[in-house]
Structure formats: C-alpha cells, structure tokens
Amino acid sequence: xxxxxFEDALSRLEAIVQTLESGNLPLEESLKAFEEGVRLARSCAxxxxxxERRIEILTKDEAGLLxxxxxxxxxxxxxxx
Amino acid sequence: MSDDRRIWTVSELxxxxxxxxxxxFPAFWVEGEIxxxxxxxxxxxxxxxxxxxxxxxAVLFKSKMRxxxxxxxxxxxxxxxxxxxxYAQRGEYQLVVELxxxxxxxxxxxxFEQLKARxxxxxxxxxxxxxxxxxxxxxxxxxxSPTGAAIRDILQIISRRFADLHIVIAPVRxxxxxxxxxxxxxIQDLNRLGDLDVIIVxxxxxSLEDLWAFNDETVARAIAxxxxxxxxxxxxxTDVTIAxxxxxxxxxxxxxxxxLVVEEKQAVAEWLGDLYARLRRSLSQRxxxxxxxxxxxxxxxxxxxxxRPLRDLQRRLDELxxxxAAGLAVGHREARHRALLATNxxxxxxxxxxxxxxxxxxxxxxxxxxxxxxxxxxxARDSLRTRVGQLDSLSxxxxxxxxxxxxRLPGGAIVRSARQVGPGSDVEVLLHExxxxxxxxxxxxxxDRPQV
Numbered sequence: 001x002x003x004x005x006f007e008d009a010l011s012r013l014e015a016i017v018q019t020l021e022s023g024n025l026p027l028e029e030s031l032k033a034f035e036e037g038v039r040l041a042r043s044c045a046x047x048x049x050x051x052e053r054r055i056e057i058l059t060k061d062e063a064g065l066l067x068x069x070x071x072x073x074x075x076x077x078x079x080x081x
Numbered sequence: 082m083s084d085d086r087r088i089w090t091v092s093e094l095x096x097x098x099x100x101x102x103x104x105x106f107p108a109f110w111v112e113g114e115i116x117x118x119x120x121x122x123x124x125x126x127x128x129x130x131x132x133x134x135x136x137x138x139a140v141l142f143k144s145k146m147r148x149x150x151x152x153x154x155x156x157x158x159x160x161x162x163x164x165x166x167x168y169a170q171r172g173e174y175q176l177v178v179e180l181x182x183x184x185x186x187x188x189x190x191x192x193f194e195q196l197k198a199r200x201x202x203x204x205x206x207x208x209x210x211x212x213x214x215x216x217x218x219x220x221x222x223x224x225x226s227p228t229g230a231a232i233r234d235i236l237q238i239i240s241r242r243f244a245d246l247h248i249v250i251a252p253v254r255x256x257x258x259x260x261x262x263x264x265x266x267x268i269q270d271l272n273r274l275g276d277l278d279v280i281i282v283x284x285x286x287x288s289l290e291d292l293w294a295f296n297d298e299t300v301a302r303a304i305a306x307x308x309x310x311x312x313x314x315x316x317x318x319t320d321v322t323i324a325x326x327x328x329x330x331x332x333x334x335x336x337x338x339x340x341l342v343v344e345e346k347q348a349v350a351e352w353l354g355d356l357y358a359r360l361r362r363s364l365s366q367r368x369x370x371x372x373x374x375x376x377x378x379x380x381x382x383x384x385x386x387x388x389r390p391l392r393d394l395q396r397r398l399d400e401l402x403x404x405x406a407a408g409l410a411v412g413h414r415e416a417r418h419r420a421l422l423a424t425n426x427x428x429x430x431x432x433x434x435x436x437x438x439x440x441x442x443x444x445x446x447x448x449x450x451x452x453x454x455x456x457x458x459x460x461a462r463d464s465l466r467t468r469v470g471q472l473d474s475l476s477x478x479x480x481x482x483x484x485x486x487x488x489r490l491p492g493g494a495i496v497r498s499a500r501q502v503g504p505g506s507d508v509e510v511l512l513h514e515x516x517x518x519x520x521x522x523x524x525x526x527x528x529d530r531p532q533v
Contacts (some may be wrong), residue, residue: 003217010353017356020363027371034364041357047291048350051219055236055368057227058270066270070218071250 006047013040099154099167102174107164111176112184113137115157126153130176138175149181160186160248188235195294195324200298206326212310214330216276216345220247221311222271227252230285230312240341243346247272254285260294265303272308278415280307281313281344282324283335295322303455304328314338381518391517405469412468413447416461425459481513488519499524 016037020030056068089097120126124143129136139161141149145246148423162180167173200206227229227250238248246462254260271280284292292299292360295315301323304311311330314335327419332338379385417457483489488496489509496502502521510517 005217006217010349010356013353013356013360017363020367021359021362021366027367031366032368034360036361038357041360042351043355045350048217048243048346048353051217052247053245055248056250057266058134058249058274060270060401068249068271071248 006044009044009047010042013037013044016040089213093173095167095169095172095260098174098201099169102165102167106502108162108164110162112158112160115153115159116155118153127181128153128155130159138173139178140175141178141181145179153181160184191322196296196301197300197326200301200305200323200327205301210305214310214312214331214341214345215278216349218246218342218346220277221251221275221342222249222251222266222274222280224251224253224271224280225283225335226255229255231255231283234285234334234336235281235283235322235339238336240342241342242340246343249277251437254292256291257286261297261300264294264297264300268300268303268307268311277309280309281312281314281332281342282328282336283338284316285318285335286317289320292316292322295324297326300324301327312338312341317368333356383523393511393516408468409465412461412465416458416465419457419461420454423454481511484513486513487511499526 004039018080019025020033025033055071059067059069059073061067089161111130113132116129116131118126118128124146126141126143126146128141130139131137141153161178162179163174163176165174166177168175201261201528204210223232223390225235232250236248239248251271253263253267256263268280268282269461271277282295282300284295292315295313304313304324304327310329312330312332313322313324314337315322315324316334318337319336320335324492326479330341332341487510489503489511490496491509493499494510502508502524504521504523506521507523508519
C-alpha cells in the first residue's frame with residue numbers, strides 16, 4: 001500500500017462507519033459493510049505499523065564507504081542525566 | 082637656574098592631565114577583555130578592560146546599564162564606547178562606558194543579515210520550495226551530535242510516542258570550526274542512503290556563537306540541496322538561524338522536531354482506532370436493537386402460547402353451550418310435566434258418569450281441554466323464552482357485546498378490585514371481540530365515580 005492508497009482506504013472506512021452509524025442500511029448490507037470496514041481497518045493499521053523500530057548510527061570504513069551500526073548512545077545519554 | 086624650574090603642585094598637574102585627557106579622548110571605541118567585574122551597592126558596574134600587556138579601569142553607571150543587552154562578566158571580549166575621566170583624589174583615570182557590546186557580535190550579525198539577504202534573493206527561502214513532510218515516515222535521519230541533548234530529546238519523544246521508526250544518526254560536531262563541514266557531510270551521507278523519509282538537523286540550546294554553524298552558507302546550501310525533506314531544530318524557540326529559513330520546516334526545538342515527525346502518524350493511528358471502535362459499536366448497536374425487537378415480540382403471549390386465545394374461546398363456548406342445553410332441557414321438562422299434570426288432573430276429573438249427559442258437554446270440555454293445554458304450552462314456551470333470554474343476559478358474551486370488558490390476571494382470576502393489581506401488573510382485558518394485553522399504570526382503590 002502507498003500513502004495515497006492508505007488515505008483512500010481510510011476515507012472509505014470513514015464513509016462506511018458514517019453509513020453504519022446512520023442506521024439506514026438493511027441488516028444484511030450492514031453486515032457486508034461492517035466486514036469491509038474491518039478489513040480496511042486492519043490493512044490500514046498494518047500499513048501504519050510497517051516501520052520497524054531501530055536506531056542506527058552512520059559510520060564510514062577506511063575506503064569511505066557508508067555503514068550503519070546499532071546506536072547505543074541512548075542508554076549512555078540517559079544514564080548520564 | 083633652579084629658579085627657572087617650573088614647580089607643579091600635584092593638583093595643578095592632575096588638573097592639567099585631566100584637561101588634556103578629557104579633551105583628547107572624549108569619545109572612542111576600545112576593545113578588551115573584562116576582568117574584576119563587580120557591581121557596587123549603588124548599582125554601578127566597575128571592571129577592568131585588559132589585553133595581553135595593558136589594563137584600563139572602566140565604570141559603567143547604572144543609568145547606562147539599560148542599554149547593555151547582555152550580562153557583562155569576566156573573560157568576555159567586548160567593545161566599549163565612552164570617554165576618559167580622571168579621578169583626581171586617587172590619581173586614577175578610567176573609562177566611563179556609554180555603550181558595551183560583545184566583541185564580534187556586530188560582525189556576526191552583519192554576516193548573518195548579508196547571507197540571509199543573499200540566499201533569500203536566490204529564492205532559497207521561497208515557500209514554493211518547501212516540501213511537505215511525509216505523513217507516515219518510516220525512516221528518519223538525524224544530523225546531530227551523538228552525545229548532545231538534542232539526540233536524547235528526540236529519541237525520548239519518539240519512544241514516548243511509541244512510534245515505530247527506523248532512525249539513522251549521522252554523528253557530527255555541531256559547534257566549532259569543523260562543524261559546518263561535518264554537518265554538510267552528514268546531510269549528504271544521509272541523502273546517499275537513498276531511503277530516508279525525512280531528515281532532522283538538530284542542535285541543543287547554546288549561545289549565539291555556539292549555534293553559529295547553522296548560519297553557515299555551506300550548511301544552508303546542503304539543506305537546500307537535500308533530496309529528502311529537512312526539518313531544522315536548532316537551539317531554543319527564540320533562536321533563529323539561516324538553516325531555519327532554508328529548511329522545509331522549522332521546529333522550535335529538537336523535541337518539537339520529533340513531535341512534528343510522529344504527530345501526524347500518531348494522530349492518524351488514533352483516528353483509525355476511533356473509526357474501528359465506531360465501526361464495531363455501530364454494528365453491535367444495530368444487532369442489539371434487532372435482538373430487543375425480536376425478544377419483545379417473542380414475549381408476547383400470542384407467541385409464547387399461541388393456542389391460548391382459541392382455548393379460552395373454546396372453553397367459553399363449551400360452557401355456554403352446556404348451560405344453554407341444560408336450560409333448554411329444564412324448560413322442556415317442566416312444560417311436559419305441567420301438561421301431564423293437567424292431563425292427569427283432567428282425566429281424574431273426567432265425569433265419566435256424566436258422559437251420557439251430553440256430547441255437547443264433552444265437546445265443550447274437549448274444547449276447553451285443548452284450549453287449556455294450548456295456553457299452558459304457550460306459557461311454558463314463554464317461560465322457556467324468558468329463561469333463555471335471562472341466560473343470554475347472564476352470559477359474559479352478552480355483557481361484552483354491550484361494551485363491557487373483563488379484566489383478568491395472568492393466572493386467569495377475574496379482577497374485581499383495584500386491590501388485586503398494582504402499577505406494573507400485567508392484566509388481560511377480554512373484549513367482545515379480542516383481548517388486550519395491558520400493563521397497569523395506576524391502581525386506585527377509592528372510586529371517584531358518583532355513586533349510583
């Protein structure tokens with residue numbers, strides 16, 4: 001999913017919620033809408049959670065090539081405070 | 082010879098020196114380092130301006146203090162403007178300071194303004210150049226000192242918001258000679274990684290000189306040249322640097338920058354959570370409403386005991402039929418009995434002996450007999466009709482037809498008194514046609530109707 005598709009999905013989800021809240025839909029269609037809404041909500045949530053939590057620091061080797069390694073300064077900085 | 086010597090008194094000499102000094106040096110700028118700074122009880126500041134080889138006493142009177150926009154202290158290099166004054170009683174001269182400013186600030190300020198004007202003219206600060214931040218960043222680059230307060234503040238905010246972010250720190254010095262070159266390198270290195278969503282260029286608070294690397298032209302151009310949107314977060318809210326003008330977004334502080342990066346994502350995540358909750362609630366309410374309706378209908382007696390009204394009717398019909406039949410039988414038997422009695426009585430009084438007395442009499446008697454029996458039969462029929470009528474009027478069915486109704490408790494007992502029920506009691510009202518399931522809202526034992 002891209003940000004754009006994500007926002008489409010979010011708008012669709014909002015429309016579904018509003019329709020369901022208005023209570024104008026027959027029960028059967030409500031159930032269909034509900035199922036679609038749950039599907040959208042799950043994929044949106046997954047999209048938001050895709051980023052991984054990781055902290056790295058940029059280093060360079062002798063040849064000047066960029067590398068990253070885990071950053072441990074966080075703990076040190078907090079311990080120093 | 083000695084008479085020719087011009088002998089000055091100390092006072093004369095001092096007065097002459099004072100004249101010369103004050104005439105020669107009425108107003109000038111002098112540069113030096115502050116030492117022995119002290120405030121008198123009266124609020125005047127006394128200090129010494131010095132350089133490597135000389136010292137100059139100076140006084141800053143309280144009245145001039147207002148115009149000094151920094152706190153003078155020992156060790157500061159300053160530019161002082163004022164005039165010399167000679168204090169005769171102690172044979173000392175001193176600088177009476179009119180203006181005091183930190184040395185170099187004016188020059189820095191000038192450089193800042195000149196660079197700002199030049200870059201603005203180039204269009205580097207134009208609003209159209211500003212790129213929007215990605216709403217849901219995944220990978221964040223930070224150009225800052227790995228040991229400074231800025232990185233600590235940023236990481237703290239991001240971890241407090243539970244934002245999942247891949248963070249890459251480009252470690253640089255953020256003050257000193259090397260700082261601009263390293264900051265430029267950091268921005269370029271992070272750009273070379275190729276997959277960053279946003280870069281924060283950050284430094285914690287400090288003096289104007291401490292923040293000076295962020296007023297460097299090469300830094301400004303590196304920010305402008307970054308393919309990845311850049312947030313500047315330098316110093317405190319009141320500190321404004323060239324980097325702030327050229328960045329896509331200026332954050333008041335490093336913490337503020339971290340919030341800018343994650344707040345949209347967090348807001349959307351919260352909104353999503355809210356939508357999801359509303360989605361579930363709307364359907365469960367819908368189902369709840371339908372269930373209540375079904376339950377309400379299911380509780381109705383027609384459904385719990387559909388045969389009951391029929392059974393009631395059947396029972397009533399049977400009862401009435403039986404009573405009707407019984408009533409009819411009684412009436413009929415009576416009539417027959419009376420007819421028999423009459424016949425017997427007639428027969429017993431038959432004047433057989435007098436039969437011979439004439440057929441006319443017989444005929445007469447015969448006619449009377451018939452008439453009598455006819456009358457009695459007629460009476461019996463009337464009586465039967467009356468009784469059937471009475472029976473009919475006694476029948477609850479007839480009463481109901483006239484608009485009366487019967488009220489019964491669920492158990493079937495007839496309600497004759499308000500004492501039998503209370504508010505909320507369920508009662509069943511039998512009408513001529515149909516029944517009503519009712520709930521008592523009020524039961525008044527006293528009857529306000531006029532007494533008949």
